[in-house]
Amino acid sequence: MSERPDKAQADASSPDAYRHLVERLPVTLRPSLNQQLSQWATLFPFEQNRLANFMKGVETFSPSALDALTAPLWALEKKMGVKLWNFSEASDTIENASQLARSEYYAEWRREVQRVFETVNAAARDSTPIQTASTRLILLFLPGSLPVDPLSAWKQWDARGHEIKISGGSERLCELAMKGQPGLPGIATLAARQGNVESSDLWLIDAEGKLSGMPASLSPMAACSLSYAALKPLRDRFLAEVNKIPKNIQATDELISNLRLESWNGWGLWPAEVANQPRLRRFVIDLYLSGNGAFIFSNAFVEWAASEALRRARPRTIVARFGMRSKPKPFTSIAIFENQQRISSLPDVDDPENSAIDAVILARYVWLAASRYPEQEQTLCLCVSEHRDSAYVILPAGKSLGWSPERTIAPDELYSWLGAQFLS
């Protein structure tokens, strides 16, 4: 699968000009913007457009208007003593975050940053034509090996949704999404029919490698495909590097910066579906460096990868499949950052009940992550528990289910309905 250039990449002369604009902004706004600019070539099209639009928004302000807009933030930075800090303007660092978070003005600073961004983005929107939004599809699978409790699984989900009873064989939904069949096109075909051509518009994220194990014979579009299981060689290597981090913020930031700059290409560690996608490789490294258990637990990886994909790429389609984790070994909870196979020669033993507890809340977190963006109004989310042939669906605003949720529905019929909703 190769990446395709898009319009934003074609305008790649912009970053240098943007750096001068960044210099006009308050100091605490610069690290994130400079980091994105330095990684411009490996940003997803949505990120490039968002950054370009923000910069266009900044350009709409005259120098005096920009000074007026940012004056409260400059004043706040002075009160916080930012000039006296060891504050990196080149990139986000742990030390930056730590210094900001422990300032007594932290909450005020966050509000002020949000106000500046919202004002600039509003100015950018005023000068940018609005694109018509199409439906986003989020398809989440809790595999049959996870004994999800159907009585409690959907309780905390968005009340706008409906529980659906599937008439057996719900694992077929995943097969249909990946492979399709005559008359029921797979998810990649549906995404292509919706008009998506960019690989970052379709994400397949998997705990165990089941999704990549059932590919369509002729996929009509490239996808960003990530599997926790397939990334194991890279993960083990990465974990070994992370475990060299000393208990010191400056040294940690230095090591993280080195890990970010490291190409990770020379080791032969990347799975085939990632190896030729520089953006996706960068995404994985960023994901690992952002913590949140992405290289500790497979289900945390699935949730955090999906959430970050939504934030950074705003794809039209995400398929995420959760999985099984092993029972903690004697020292899993004590030395959790260590390679568990390295610590103990005891064999892995599945932990289905607790894996189900983890997967249920993390699947809901993927929906909640999607809910943070304006496109949530056009988002269709289906979470399937294969164990009990049960599912939960949240429809785009203004759409109705079209059948009574009390009746059971066959997997083929449900998938057909899903496809129709996606393309409508």
Added chain:
Amino acid sequence: MDASRRNLLKATAILLVDQWALSHGQAFATESSSAAGKDERKVIVVACGGIRRAETFSDSGLGNIPHLYRELLPQSVFYPFIRNAGATSHYNTISSILTGNWQRLDDWGMTAPASPTLFEYLRKRMDLPQDSVWFISSNKALTSRIGASSIRDFGPRFGANVVFPKQLLINAVIRAASQGHPEHSADRAAMQLELQAMLQNADNYEGLGWSVSGEESILDLRMQSSMQQAIEDLVRTNAPVTGDEFTFLVSAEVMRRFAPSLLAITFSDVEVAHFGSYSMHLAGIRTMDRLVYELWNLVQALPSYSGKTTLFVLPEFGRDFDGSSTNGFFNHRAIDDSTSLTWMMCLGEAARSANVVERPVQHIDLCPTIAGLFGVKDLELPGKTLPGLST
């Protein structure tokens, strides 16, 4: 945890504390001369990491805290609303509790608290020895600097004994793994060599980050042998061994042998939430619930504590709300009540009249309150004395 494994942890804890007791010429607390004056009032503070109200004192969370809710709440002064108005990181929060001032320090514990700790106030004002004040923690985010401030008139000479029992286990396991022979973790003879090397080497012992008064930079041979045996057996077990369990057992032995006037314990099993396992986070809450209950029962059973002890139990903060941009329960950095508003329970001598105090209080209120319980007043701290307690 099965009985044999717990006995093993307990034996390890006993041997560890026995080592300190021997080095200080103390066999048992009853024979100790380090009691806090004639009054012998005792205070124990248990801070238990980041725990949301949603998983504890809420309709959906009560099942995770059966002991706190059913056994201890009815006999406590309970504060349903305690606010952490400082930086919701571990080192800053614990230092804020201990100093009564919101601390804004290096999160990684490289800087000592910027105002005197309770340990220092008590030792200086009451002329207490170091063995009267202990800080025992599971949390890897802390350092021994937590035991004393950087204030010139106070500082380490009035500081606490600081111990991180979990770090000993971590170091032992990592050292074993670093040999590149995973089979060693299931091989008694191989592990024995690993542990012996670790415990005999001064650099390794110092790497534990402990600060215990009069401690040599190396453990004596009797202790090395005992620890070696215990940890080897731990490695060979086929079930989880938690850091909090070991921290509790070491704390219990410190209570038996030293009977400190002020003992601060921090649990951190719940912090597995940072890695995204909700089920393990809930297990950490249930472990904390059980250990606090066992601690309270121990207080009743020990003559040096029974009838003269006040126990405070509180989360350091909550965790971020579901749907937050900071990934919900994984973290504790959102500016929201889910993160900053939590609960506190007070049991024992100062909580003679069970009560629920709805009025919001703050973490920095503990320091002046505890100082007051020891008769140490006029500290000019920003916090207020907690309402509802008998002094």
